[in-house]
Amino acid sequence: MIVESLQKDKHQRLSFSSGKDSPDRFLHENAHQAAAKGLSKTYVAVGEAAETVIFGYYTVTTTHIVVGELPDAIARKLKLPKHELPASLIARLAVSENVKGRGVGSLLLMDAMRRCALVASEVGGVAIVVDALEEPTVPFYERVGFRRFELGSLRMFIPMATVQEMLGISNVHRQVG
Numbered sequence: 001m002i003v004e005s006l007q008k009d010k011h012q013r014l015s016f017s018s019g020k021d022s023p024d025r026f027l028h029e030n031a032h033q034a035a036a037k038g039l040s041k042t043y044v045a046v047g048e049a050a051e052t053v054i055f056g057y058y059t060v061t062t063t064h065i066v067v068g069e070l071p072d073a074i075a076r077k078l079k080l081p082k083h084e085l086p087a088s089l090i091a092r093l094a095v096s097e098n099v100k101g102r103g104v105g106s107l108l109l110m111d112a113m114r115r116c117a118l119v120a121s122e123v124g125g126v127a128i129v130v131d132a133l134e135e136p137t138v139p140f141y142e143r144v145g146f147r148r149f150e151l152g153s154l155r156m157f158i159p160m161a162t163v164q165e166m167l168g169i170s171n172v173h174r175q176v177g
């Protein structure tokens with residue numbers, strides 16, 4: 001399986017179906033334009049044999065959170081200032097109905113987290129945020145360490161430091177040259 005940037009002329013985005021209307025419509029109608037306008041970037045998982053068939057995708061962009069949104073214990077632990085804080089957003093993540101339950105979603109989630117952590121190591125970012133589409137999807141994110149912003153909320157986060165530690169990505173700036 002390969003994860004690569006969505007390419008309009010290569011990937012068969014119209015035949016992708018996750019069984020959920022909102023993520024399917026975004027891939028069919030908006031993902032390419034959103035990337036062209038600099039609003040977000042979409043990455044697709046394709047098989048190595050037929051690289052045109054999309055097994056799943058995720059869309060990432062930047063967002064901000066305010067420290068008051070975070071659970072008190074986390075905000076205290078991270079010692080964050082009380083203004084808007086930069087964060088990455090996994091705006092969408094969906095897997096084709098044909099390959100659900102075979103690890104594609106997990107692979108895409110880890111790839112998205114790695115990409116966000118690498119970006120944060122260069123430009124900053126305190127957390128990764130995700131909006132779980134519906135309540136049954138919450139455990140899919142909880143199993144890798146995401147937590148709800150508040151009880152009952154579908155908006156979830158994981159501290160960037162946790163992700164960087166988990167994936168062995170250094171937050172120390174490299175020397176240029």
Ligand SMILES: CC(C)(COP(=O)(O)OP(=O)(O)OC[C@H]1O[C@@H](n2cnc3c(N)ncnc32)[C@H](O)[C@@H]1OP(=O)(O)O)[C@@H](O)C(=O)NCCC(=O)NCCS
Pocket residue numbers: 018020023091092093094095096099100101102103104105106107131132133134136137138139140
């Ligand atoms: C949620 C989704 C991305 C999971 O993709 P997947 O490829 O089927 O997931 P995986 O095979 O990697 O499963 C990983 C684990 O999460 C669990 N899991 C998978 N889908 C789940 C779901 N919808 N709810 C809860 N747990 C789920 C699996 O049981 C598995 O756990 P296990 O390893 O202990 O058995 C996929 O079901 C999907 O596209 N759903 C529609 C869109 C959506 O809800 N997107 C998420 C919000 S943006």
